[in-house]
Amino acid sequence: MSIMVIGGAGYIGAHVVRLLQERNDEVLVVDDLSYGTSDRIGESPLLVCDVAQTDSVEILANAMREHGVTAVIHFAARKQVGESVMKPAWYYQQNIGGLANVMLAMEIAGVNQMIFSSSAAVYGMPPVEVVSEDIEKHPINPYGETKLIGEWMMADCERAWGLRWVGLRYFNVAGSGWDDLGDPATLNLIPMIFDRLAKGENPKIFGTDYPTPDGTCIRDYIHVHDLAVAHIAALDKLASGEEMKYHQYNVGTGKGTSVKEIVDAVRKSSGVDFVADEEDRRAGDPPQLIGDATRIQEDLGWEAKFGVAEIVDSAWSAWQAGPRRIEL
Numbered sequence: 345m346s347i348m349v350i351g352g353a354g355y356i357g358a359h360v361v362r363l364l365q366e367r368n369d370e371v372l373v374v375d376d377l378s379y380g381t382s383d384r385i386g387e388s389p390l391l392v393c394d395v396a397q398t399d400s401v402e403i404l405a406n407a408m409r410e411h412g413v414t415a416v417i418h419f420a421a422r423k424q425v426g427e428s429v430m431k432p433a434w435y436y437q438q439n440i441g442g443l444a445n446v447m448l449a450m451e452i453a454g455v456n457q458m459i460f461s462s463s464a465a466v467y468g469m470p471p472v473e474v475v476s477e478d479i480e481k482h483p484i485n486p487y488g489e490t491k492l493i494g495e496w497m498m499a500d501c502e503r504a505w506g507l508r509w510v511g512l513r514y515f516n517v518a519g520s521g522w523d524d525l526g527d528p529a530t531l532n533l534i535p536m537i538f539d540r541l542a543k544g545e546n547p548k549i550f551g552t553d554y555p556t557p558d559g560t561c562i563r564d565y566i567h568v569h570d571l572a573v574a575h576i577a578a579l580d581k582l583a584s585g586e587e588m589k590y591h592q593y594n595v596g597t598g599k600g601t602s603v604k605e606i607v608d609a610v611r612k613s614s615g616v617d618f619v620a621d622e623e624d625r626r627a628g629d630p631p632q633l634i635g636d637a638t639r640i641q642e643d644l645g646w647e648a649k650f651g652v653a654e655i656v657d658s659a660w661s662a663w664q665a666g667p668r669r670i671e672l
């Protein structure tokens with residue numbers, strides 16, 4: 345079994361690569377190193393390639409044949425919601441173009457197992473408290489649209505040439521499984537708090553007048569290590585050859601945490617009693633997004649092991665092990 349991990353040098357990808365290495369699976373990492381860094385992938389071979397470039401089809405197909413690849417885990421994508429609103433065509437080129445190239449290469453090389461990084465962003469502003477996979481999906485930005493279209497593309501390839509696939513819809517991924525694999529970008533709430541503390545500034549809370557108990561947005565935070573384990577569960581299910589009951593799975597915990605609760609958890613983990621500034625709402629934020637995780641538990645036997653305290657503790661520990669350590 346040889347697994348091609350595209351985007352394997354990035355934050356989530358590197359966690360999955362490490363788990364695969366721990367169980368001695370053969371791994372070939374493909375990454376353009378625009379977010380990721382090669383020191384995150386240990387001894388595994390690295391093919392530096394931007395899958396959104398047209399010539400990547402041949403490069404990928406050749407690598408799949410050479411390495412006897414049996415399954416592809418595809419992480420590589422752009423993932424900034426605001427940027428996707430400003431540069432929609434580029435998001436389609438990167439996320440959909442890249443995925444199309446990967447799938448063409450798989451068809452050419454006869455590789456028919458795939459795990460795709462989808463997102464809770466496919467749901468948009470859901471009209472229910474806890475979202476299950478089958479509710480109507482109305483993404484509200486190009487980023488979320490590219491993830492939904494990605495799922496459709498895989499369903500089409502299943503019908504056309506027998507692709508076996510799983511789309512994992514990630515909720516709010518945070519934390520770190522190993523101190524050297526922290527989130528290098530500062531795009532999400534927890535790293536944004538650390539980033540501001542490192543700059544000597546107050547972290548910000550976007551919106552305190554939402555219809556939630558403490559007025560701040562509620563999200564379903566999932567530990568990146570748990571998320572990586574979900575990929576392994578999906579991979580093993582595909583490799584078993586068993587009939588897939590479903591293709592799309594929420595990867596969440598079924599529990600919600602408010603922004604203020606996260607801020608409190610950071611105060612506790614770090615021991616820093618900082619002040620957080622209360623700002624206006626950020627455009628496009630749904631008040632609450634929690635994933636119903638029943639399906640993945642029943643079908644793949646996966647369940648989140650870590651809660652918010654472990655997520656924030658591990659994120660803090662990795663941040664403090666990195667180059668922008670906050671002096672206490």
Ligand SMILES: O=c1ccn([C@@H]2O[C@H](COP(=O)(O)OP(=O)(O)O[C@H]3O[C@H](CO)[C@@H](O)[C@H](O)[C@H]3O)[C@@H](O)[C@H]2O)c(=O)[nH]1
Nearest residue numbers: 423463464465515516532533536548549550561603626629
């Ligand atoms: O400095 C900050 C940063 C964020 N927030 C709030 O924290 C919450 C979480 O924000 P963020 O970490 O940016 O995550 P989301 O906007 O929930 O989006 C994440 O989760 C989505 C799916 O649920 C994915 O599609 C996105 O890629 C991913 O960034 C939101 O209410 C933000 O308004 C703050 O209050 N202050």
